[in-house]
């Protein structure tokens with residue numbers, strides 16, 4: 001199989017480097033991640049060596065560094081400050097008590113995801129697991145999973161982690177807030193922990209770093225968030241993770257890279273810059289993950305992604321392992337994405353591109369001129385029903401200018417508000433997010449820059465002041481609430497200008513068992529009401545586009561598993577004292593039986 005050639009080429013490169021250049025005293029020798037932490041105290045003060053997750057036999061057969069087995073602190077670690085505890089850092093955002101910010105739900109409830117349709121397709125699909133213990137992730141990673149308080153894997157994790165751990169390429173589609181980040185991070189961290197290859201190449205005096213794992217995401221904030229997550233998952237594993245994104249000084253990022261990097265989290269533009277400045281080489285990349293993959297391959301980003309993946313020095317599909325994740329995957333994007341994959345498995349958890357039933361969706365008809373006063377009513381009503389407190393509320397608008405104007409207006413009317421969009425400086429963007437997360441300004445007005453991936457605890461309400469043009473953007477926007485098994489509320493202001501979205505919106509709401517207003521159904525029946533031109537319609541059956549390639553086409557469809565049965569679970573959610581809600585019946589299924 002081709003995959004061995006990656007290992008071979010790496011081993012050859014390492015051997016060639018050793019032969020060509022005698023070890024220099026000044027440069028510390030490479031220490032693989034699993035050996036780096038051996039003498040460092042754990043956060044409980046124990047100096048217990050942490051297992052790398054590989055079997056003892058695998059460890060015995062692996063080439064060892066000169067320090068291996070001597071059980072001394074690797075030279076490169078000498079004098080370095082102790083690794084900060086990312087779990088303590090994370091706590092600094094919890095300045096407000098949960099009761100102040102609670103969105104009315106009862107906390108993490110991943111049981112809500114248990115009855116969810118799952119479909120996999122592709123050849124020889126590895127079976128799902130029920131628990132993290134069934135996966136060979138290694139003691140250190142398992143300990144971090146416990147520190148994160150992840151008791152059991154979410155459905156996407158149950159299916160995606162074994163697939164990736166088996167070395168397979170993957171295109172995975174699962175609902176917003178359902179734990180996709182960990183689903184691609186755990187296999188990468190585990191793979192890096194088991195690796196023992198050098199990652200630095202010296203060229204003309206400058207240090208070129210060669211990460212093993214690369215995680216690309218479309219926005220700076222999302223890259224930072226993923227970086228924080230990877231730091232938590234890889235705490236005390238010896239795996240080094242660095243983030244690189246635009247809008248921040250590149251020199252600091254270069255310095256961070258020079259301290260060593262196993263996993264690089266980056267936005268595409270900054271990565272291209274670093275590669276062109278010969279600071280980063282992609283030649284050792286073994287794991288490539290694209291988060292929000294459909295966005296990354298959409299018109300805006302596709303040329304940059306092609307450049308990174310196809311025109312730089314990254315190993316080819318089949319040699320590297322590629323994982324694409326999103327909550328939405330339009331057919332034409334799947335087609336494009338398949339260029340980057342080799343014999344991949346398609347995984348759909350929940351209806352592809354659908355929203356989760358945990359989000360109570362409301363659509364209200366509001367004329368453009370009335371939107372501000374209607375927003376005011378909604379916000380007043382909301383705080384009145386929460387003893388004067390405002391739930392964290394994210395308000396999406398179409399333009400940057402519109403965002404600034406609405407923020408000003410809300411502030412003037414006594415609502416502490418912040419704003420985030422692409423024309424703000426990076427420090428302003430970071431400050432806005434901080435002030436929203438901590439509840440200092442419980443309302444944040446945003447453009448689509450905040451639509452995808454951001455995991456902000458306690459967002460109770462998403463308001464689409466301006467609806468987006470594309471239904472997939474709507475799915476991501478409302479997905480900023482109703483995360484991790486919690487309930488949430490999404491309100492959309494629909495005006496005459498949104499007629500093109502009517503059909504897709506009505507279908508989406510119906511699929512998510514939401515009440516579709518009669519007037520919206522009537523709009524949806526009009527000939528110009530748009531529809532799911534970018535999506536696969538219908539109930540669960542969002543599907544692998546390879547199924548639709550006619551016989552004799554490029555793809556041989558090998559296997560497909562879908563699981564479905566009828567059951568019901570109560571659902572629906574009303575923001576505290578806000579909107580009434582009923583239980584509902586839904587067609588759901590589990591991936592177990």
Ligand SMILES: Nc1ncnc2c1ncn2[C@@H]1O[C@H](COP(=O)(O)OP(=O)(O)OP(=O)(O)O)[C@@H](O)[C@H]1O
Nearest residue numbers: 150152153154176177178179180181327453455484
């Ligand atoms: N197994 C688990 N148990 C408990 N919480 C989890 C688990 N997996 C993930 N989470 C939490 O669920 C939340 C949502 O996860 P994540 O941000 O990965 O969702 P996502 O599917 O990537 O969403 P989006 O599509 O919006 O990017 C996070 O706060 C994460 O810490």
